[in-house]
Amino acid sequence: MNNQISLIVNGVQHTLEAKPNETLSDLLRYRLRLTGTKIGCDEAECGACTVLVDGEPVVSCIYPAERADGKNIITIEGLADLTPNPSPERRGEQLHPLQEAFVEHGAVQCGFCIPGQIMTAYALLERNPNPTKDEVRFALKDTLCRCAGYPAIENSILAAAESLRTGEPVKKPHIPDSIHVHKSVGHTHTRHDGVDKVIGTAIYTDDLVFDDMLYAKAKRAMIPHGFLTKLDISKAKALPGVVAVLTAEDIPAEHNHGLV
Ligand code: FES
Ligand code: FES
Structure with missing residues (x-):
């Protein structure tokens, strides 16, 4: 992997450290803070993350950031600059x-x-x-x-x-x-x-950022209609950077059917 990505975004040249598996949408949103590019599905289904790469529309949520090296990117924040006359x-x-x-x-x-x-x-x-x-x-x-x-x-x-x-x-x-x-x-x-x-x-x-912000992710059992009989969260808790793993046990009151 090339260690650096050089790209032009809305007319501005950027040179950034390449990160493994980073998508173009993450680079734009989290590193350049261009949050106008939205993430609806994160899997190339909805088109909310569309940006132009060398004039071609691409869904940036699956476009590897590394592939944008040497490319010219236009996001919604840069569109007004393309107004003719x-x-x-x-x-x-x-x-x-x-x-x-x-x-x-x-x-x-x-x-x-x-x-x-x-x-x-x-x-x-x-x-x-x-x-x-x-x-x-x-x-x-x-x-x-x-x-x-x-x-x-x-x-x-x-x-x-x-x-x-x-x-x-x-x-x-x-x-x-x-x-x-x-x-x-x-x-x-x-x-x-x-x-x-x-x-x-x-x-x-999804565009808000605070100091020391934590990120939560819902983990679903990938078995439709299954009964959860036991749950071992010890490995998840031990992962570096994990602050807490919450399960139904952490939710007060009566536990009924539905999304956590
Ligand atoms: S976020 Fe839905 S296609 Fe990229
Ligand atoms: S999804 Fe609300 S305006 Fe299109």
Whole structure:
């Protein structure tokens, strides 16, 4: 194994010690603190961790960090810098048309899948600037949204594609105001945290870091419908770095069926 990894992330050169079995997503999230790249499944199923490696979308949760040596990586945090013809007056606050469209069209709900959706969409528009709705759906087929905001996501991508082709501002959705006149109710609003969620600065529980933080992992018996008759945790407790091993015995009150 090469002892060092040199890579460019969002235009910045980094040289880091290589770590055995490290994935690109771990390198980005834990070593560079670019937590905009999300981990949904950690096994190449959901697409939340999609980043661009030399322009190609990859699921970074299974991409070996070592393989990124010498590569150019773009994450959601770097996407705004790829905005064509950026406005000098809006330097540092301008969104890429995809990010703007996701906010304007209400595609951002919990926002957890959004970095992966946007990076996948960026790669699509790079190779096909004028996709049909079906082509958008096909491109996003492996990028899952548990909030199921797919129609808004598709509309956002089509609106961004049009803006990128024409150079015109991203078109907003046509949603008429209510016939009842109120200050806030009855009008369309964008999410208050929408921008943070499309630029990768929104912080989720998994992104928090504290001094001396401990990490917990649930260990499940890999036998469906089995009865647990005894449990020996002595070897697990003796592992270096293990502070505690908790079992049902440590949980007060009545023990019923269900997840710990
Ligand atoms: S976290 Fe990588 S595909 Fe789900
Ligand atoms: S916005 Fe919540 S998972 Fe897609």
